[in-house]
Structures are given as structure tokens and as C-alpha cells.
Amino acid sequence: MDYDKLIAPAAEAMRPSGIRKFFDLAADMPECISLGVGEPDFKTPWAVREAGIESLEHGRTRYTSNAGLKELRAEICRYLDRRMGLHYDPLQQVLVTVGGSEAIDMCIRTLVQPGDEVIIPEPCFVCYEPITTLSGGVPVHVACRQEDQFRLRADALKAAITPKTKLLIMPFPNNPTGAVMEREDLEAVAQVLRDTNIMVLSDEIYAELNYGLRPHVSIASLPGMAERTVVVNGFSKSYAMTGWRLGYACGPAPIIKIMTKIHQSAIMSAPTTSQYAAITALKECDGEIDRMRDEYNMRRRLVVHSFNDMGLTCFEPRGAFYAFPCLKSTGMSSEEFCTRLLEEKHVAIIPGNAFGSSGEGYARVSYAYSVEHLTEALKRIREFLQENHLYNGN
Amino acid sequence: MVSAVPDPGAAHSYPSSIADLAKFEHTFCKKEQIAGGKDILYKNQMQSPVPCAILIDNFLLIRGKCHKQRAWVTTAEKEYMIMEQLLKILEDNARLPVEDIATMLNKSPAEVAAMMDLARAQGIIKGYKTLVDWEKAGVNRVEAVIELNVSPKKSRGFDEIAATIAAFDEVESVLLMSGGYDLQLVIKGQTFQEIALFVAKRLSPLDDVLSTATHFVLRTYKKEGRLYQDEEIDERECTVL
Numbered sequence: 001m002d003y004d005k006l007i008a009p010a011a012e013a014m015r016p017s018g019i020r021k022f023f024d025l026a027a028d029m030p031e032c033i034s035l036g037v038g039e040p041d042f043k044t045p046w047a048v049r050e051a052g053i054e055s056l057e058h059g060r061t062r063y064t065s066n067a068g069l070k071e072l073r074a075e076i077c078r079y080l081d082r083r084m085g086l087h088y089d090p091l092q093q094v095l096v097t098v099g100g101s102e103a104i105d106m107c108i109r110t111l112v113q114p115g116d117e118v119i120i121p122e123p124c125f126v127c128y129e130p131i132t133t134l135s136g137g138v139p140v141h142v143a144c145r146q147e148d149q150f151r152l153r154a155d156a157l158k159a160a161i162t163p164k165t166k167l168l169i170m171p172f173p174n175n176p177t178g179a180v181m182e183r184e185d186l187e188a189v190a191q192v193l194r195d196t197n198i199m200v201l202s203d204e205i206y207a208e209l210n211y212g213l214r215p216h217v218s219i220a221s222l223p224g225m226a227e228r229t230v231v232v233n234g235f236s237k238s239y240a241m242t243g244w245r246l247g248y249a250c251g252p253a254p255i256i257k258i259m260t261k262i263h264q265s266a267i268m269s270a271p272t273t274s275q276y277a278a279i280t281a282l283k284e285c286d287g288e289i290d291r292m293r294d295e296y297n298m299r300r301r302l303v304v305h306s307f308n309d310m311g312l313t314c315f316e317p318r319g320a321f322y323a324f325p326c327l328k329s330t331g332m333s334s335e336e337f338c339t340r341l342l343e344e345k346h347v348a349i350i351p352g353n354a355f356g357s358s359g360e361g362y363a364r365v366s367y368a369y370s371v372e373h374l375t376e377a378l379k380r381i382r383e384f385l386q387e388n389h390l391y392n393g394n
Numbered sequence: 395m396v397s398a399v400p401d402p403g404a405a406h407s408y409p410s411s412i413a414d415l416a417k418f419e420h421t422f423c424k425k426e427q428i429a430g431g432k433d434i435l436y437k438n439q440m441q442s443p444v445p446c447a448i449l450i451d452n453f454l455l456i457r458g459k460c461h462k463q464r465a466w467v468t469t470a471e472k473e474y475m476i477m478e479q480l481l482k483i484l485e486d487n488a489r490l491p492v493e494d495i496a497t498m499l500n501k502s503p504a505e506v507a508a509m510m511d512l513a514r515a516q517g518i519i520k521g522y523k524t525l526v527d528w529e530k531a532g533v534n535r536v537e538a539v540i541e542l543n544v545s546p547k548k549s550r551g552f553d554e555i556a557a558t559i560a561a562f563d564e565v566e567s568v569l570l571m572s573g574g575y576d577l578q579l580v581i582k583g584q585t586f587q588e589i590a591l592f593v594a595k596r597l598s599p600l601d602d603v604l605s606t607a608t609h610f611v612l613r614t615y616k617k618e619g620r621l622y623q624d625e626e627i628d629e630r631e632c633t634v635l
Contacts, residue, residue: 037630039630041628041630056517294479298479298498299498300485300500301497301498301499301500302498303495305497306497343417369628371483371486371487371490371494371498372487374492375490
């Protein structure tokens with residue numbers, strides 16, 4: 001068999017994840033300390049796990065309706081209303097998916113046809129581009145810069161818009177930078193979009209992890225934006241439920257209807273156990289979200305302060321659980337810095353260019369780790385800088 | 395309430411093994427039967443005021459409020475919350491440098507040091523200790539949990555006998571319990587005999603002690619929130635990103 005000829009060129013051409021090799025290297029070092037993973041270190045709240053177990057005990061092991069359990073969709077709508085000020089009809093405007101990732105996939109597949117342009121602010125989560133390309137869409141990258149606090153500027157967006165633009169991805173709070181968009185920033189973006197037919201895919205999976213003085217604002221809550229926005233969210237980050245694989249999309253009924261149709265063919269329905277567990281998460285676990293956020297916030301301050309103290313200037317991330325220190329003062333590229341840090345000090349962090357070319361010169365550091373773990377890793381990074389005469393700090 | 399006549403062990407021979415101790419306790423338990431039924435309600439009334447109870451009440455009040463409406467937290471409320479966070483950090487790891495704790499709480503090191511001093515002075519922080527796995531260190535240590543039935547005093551309830559028992563160096567902790575017995579002690583010693591002798595010679599002879607039941611710790615799996623047998627492994631793997 002000539003597999004090279006068999007495999008579809010678009011699939012073949014998908015960019016592989018840039019960090020795999022780091023983790024393969026790190027896996028061979030038992031003493032390696034990783035600050036690499038992008039998932040909470042907390043366990044799923046017990047009440048949620050118990051609800052999952054209970055659903056199994058009751059033998060609730062069949063498919064659910066394609067769009068997800070009615071009760072879950074209703075709870076999702078109540079939650080979005082309570083915490084984000086968003087209003088959706090559970091029967092027509094919600095689709096329960098296999099993680100936020102599937103919601104992103106369904107949304108892009110529903111909207112993008114060959115030749116359509118999709119504006120993707122960078123640095124960002126790595127899945128938007130390959131999914132766009134698979135649909136025949138053309139990714140258009142807009143660089144977000146540190147001097148703008150890694151926010152998407154309205155003028156940069158405007159400059160990227162062409163008659164072919166179909167969709168704007170809004171990945172905020174952002175992985176990997178930790179940037180958030182405040183109401184004013186979103187308003188400026190919305191102003192650019194209101195006169196167009198461009199849709200927004202607002203990936204708000206980190207919405208609950210917001211450390212600013214003001215709570216998270218969804219672009220869909222701005223006047224005139226709900227009709228052109230698909231909000232993607234999920235349970236992974238806010239409730240520490242990554243392995244349950246459960247997310248959702250909310251948006252205009254005609255779009256959700258088609259997304260549900262694709263979902264029906266590709267997935268059938270999201271995992272039943274997870275759906276029952278998620279109902280409990282939404283009903284009972286607001287307090288758990290706050291507790292975890294407080295904990296992340298303390299670690300965030302520790303990590304950001306330490307990098308600044310070492311002379312690696314670190315923009316203050318107001319969301320998610322990542323810091324994005326700047327490595328430019330060392331004169332090394334992201335790859336070189338991270339590779340050497342891994343080899344010499346056995347600390348794994350992710351080079352910023354894995355998240356798009358505008359991430360070059362930075363690294364993503366996850367603080368979803370215990371304080372002890374973080375302190376040890378930061379100590380080693382400090383030593384690395386000192387031993388290589390790159391230490392610039394206090 | 396009828397108080398038992400103490401039996402200072404004259405009728406018993408002192409135990410020197412676990413089996414002997416069990417036998418000793420079995421006989422000794424008869425004292426409790428003489429004492430008759432105890433007034434459980436009385437135990438519930440005996441809660442003496444805890445110095446930080448008011449502070450804790452405030453924490454709860456404030457936290458409840460904050461969850462509903464995060465936007466308007468007053469400065470005083472914020473201070474309480476920061477104190478709570480500080481205590482949680484220290485409870486988990488008291489060896490973190492003050493500078494790091496200060497960064498985590500968005501305070502200056504001097505402020506954090508002052509808060510720690512205050513909490514220590516007010517008796518909210520009782521002390522700083524280290525968790526040692528003596529088994530791993532190869533040092534002989536025996537630990538036992540003792541269930542104690544005592545006769546409370548009309549005036550001071552369980553406080554008097556609890557204070558007497560707490561004064562023994564061998565006693566690691568003394569807790570007043572709800573349920574089937576009154577006090578729970580944790581005793582540490584070098585050998586089983588040492589603990590057996592302590593129970594027989596010093597604890598049981600006390601006037602107000604009606605009965606004891608000693609349970610030796612065979613293995614520690616988890617203590618103070620830390621696993622002793624297996625290291626907790628981070629099973630998270632990097633998937634895509």
C-alpha cells in the first residue's frame with residue numbers, strides 16, 4: 001500500500017503540535033520538572049464525581065439526545081445567565097459537545113467553506129488553524145503584542161478583514177498569554193464587526209479563571225453581538241473536568257441546528273456519565289470555582305513576580321493559568337532557551353512559537369502546579385540564568 | 395451523675411504486651427458500668443468558647459457574602475479573607491519564605507510577618523512542626539489511639555480531666571468526641587510496652603477515668619493531608635496543548 005498517496009493532502013499537511021518532542025524528551029528524565037501541562041492539577045469536585053458514579057449505578061449508560069440532556073442544557077443556560085449575563089434558549093441554542101474542542105470543530109465546519117478567511121489572533125491555542133485548513137478555509141493571523149497586553153486591537157482586526165472574511169476567533173482569556181479582553185476592548189472589536197457579516201467564535205473556556213478586578217465579559221453580551229457570536233465553553237478548566245470531555249456551544253439557533261446535525265453524524269452524543277456529572281457541577285459547584293481561582297491567583301502572583309525578579313519581564317496575565325515571560329533579554333530563541341533549560345536543568349516549559357510565530361521570544365509557563373513544585377522549578381530557572389551569565393535580576 | 399471509685403490497678407497486674415493490655419482494659423471497663431449512663435447532652439453543652447470562633451464566624455459570613463456579590467467587598471472583609479488565605483498557605487507548608495507568601499497574597503513581607511505574629515499571639519497559629527516519617531527514618535516509634543470514657547465534673551465538665559491528661563508528655567493530642575466515648579488521645583512512645591505501661595500506670599488510675607480502649611497504629615498511610623506510603627504521582631500528560 002502506498003499510504004502517502006492514500007492520505008488526504010489536507011490532513012497530511014496539518015501542522016503537528018510543536019511541543020510533542022519536548023514531552024518525549026522530558027519523559028526520559030525522571031528528575032524532570034514540568035511546567036508544561038494545560039490542565040488543572042485539582043481533582044474534579046467530589047460532588048461531581050459522585051454524580052457520575054451515581055448515574056452509572058442507576059445504569060444511565062445509553063445515548064442522550066444528540067444536543068445533550070435537556071436538563072443539562074437548561075442548567076447551562078441558567079449558569080450563563082447567572083455568571084456571564086448571557087441568555088440562550090436551551091432547546092434551540094445549546095449544543096453539548098465532547099469538550100470545548102469539538103464545539104470549535106463543529107462551529108468552524110458549519111461556517112467555513114473553501115476560500116473563506118478565518119481571522120485568528122496569535123499567539124493562541126493550536127487547534128483553530130488545522131481545523132480551518134481542513135475545511136478549506138484560509139487562516140489569517142493577527143499578531144497580539146505585549147505592548148497591547150496581548151489583546152486584539154480593533155485597528156489590527158480591521159486591517160485583516162477582507163471581503164472573504166467569514167469568521168473571527170476570539171480566544172480570550174488566552175492560552176498561552178493569559179491575556180483578557182476588557183469590556184472596552186471588546187466594544188471596540190464589536191464596533192468593527194457590527195456592520196459586517198462576520199461571525200465570531202468566542203472560545204471562553206477559561207472565562208472563570210479571571211483575576212482582574214472586573215469579572216469576565218463575553219463579547220456575546222454586548223449589544224448586537226449575540227446574533228453573530230457562537231460562545232464555546234466547557235467544564236474542563238473551570239471545574240477541573242478535563243478527562244470527562246464535556247463542553248458546549250451556544251449561539252444563534254440556525255447555526256446551532258447545523259452544528260447539531262454534524263455532531264449527530266460525527267459524534268452522536270457527548271458522554272452520558274459526564275453529562276449527568278456536569279448537571280451537578282453547574283448546580284452545586286460555584287463555590288469550588290471560586291476556591292480554585294483563589295488558589296491559582298496566589299500561584300500566579302508568585303510565578304509572575306519571580307520571572308520579573310529574575311529579569312525575564314513577564315506581562316501580568318489576568319486569565320487562564322499561564323504566564324508568558326519574555327525571553328528576548330537572553331538573546332536566545334524560544335526553542336533554544338527551552339531546549340537548553342530542559343537539558344541543563346530538567347525543567348520543561350513550552351516555547352512560545354508553538355502558539356504561532358508571534359509567540360517567538362516568549363515561553364508558556366503553566367502554574368497549574370503546587371506551590372512547592374513551582375518554587376523548585378523557578379529556583380532551577382534562576383540557576384540556569386545565573387550559570388549562563390544571563391541573570392539580569394535582583 | 396455517679397462518679398466511679400477509682401481502682402488504682404491494685405487488683406490488676408500491669409500489662410506488658412498488646413494482648414495483656416487488651417485483657418487489662420476489658421477488666422478495667424467494668425468501672426464504667428458502675429458509673430451508669432452518661433448524659434450525652436451534657437457533653438454538648440460543654441463547649442468552651444474558642445478564641446478564634448468569632449474570627450471564623452466572620453470568615454464564613456464574609457465568604458458567603460462575597461460569593462454572591464464579589465464586587466463590593468470592604469477593606470476589612472478583604473483583610474479577613476487574606477488572613478484566611480495566609481492560614482491555609484501555612485497549614486499546607488509553613489516553610490515557605492515570607493517573601494513568597496507576601497507575593498502570593500499581594501502584600502509586603504513586613505505585613506505578612508506582622509499578620510503571622512498576630513495570629514501566633516492570638517493563639518490562632520498554635521505552632522509550626524515538621525511531618526516526619528519515622529518508619530522511613532528507621533527510628534522506632536509506636537503510636538496509639540486511646541478511647542477514653544471519663545466522668546465529667548459538674549462545674550468544669552470535661553475540661554479538668556482533659557487538662558490533666560494533656561499535661562502528660564506522652565500525650566500527643568486530646569480531643570473531646572461526640573459518640574460512643576468521651577476523649578480521644580493519641581499517644582507516642584518508643585515501644586509497645588512503654589505505651590501499655592503509660593495506660594495502665596498513669597492513665598487508668600486517674601480518678602475520673604472510667605475506661606480506656608487502646609488501639610495501636612500499625613501503619614500510617616496518610617497524615618495531615620500527606621501520603622506516607624506512596625508518593626502522589628502527577629499523571630497529567632501533555633496532550634495537544
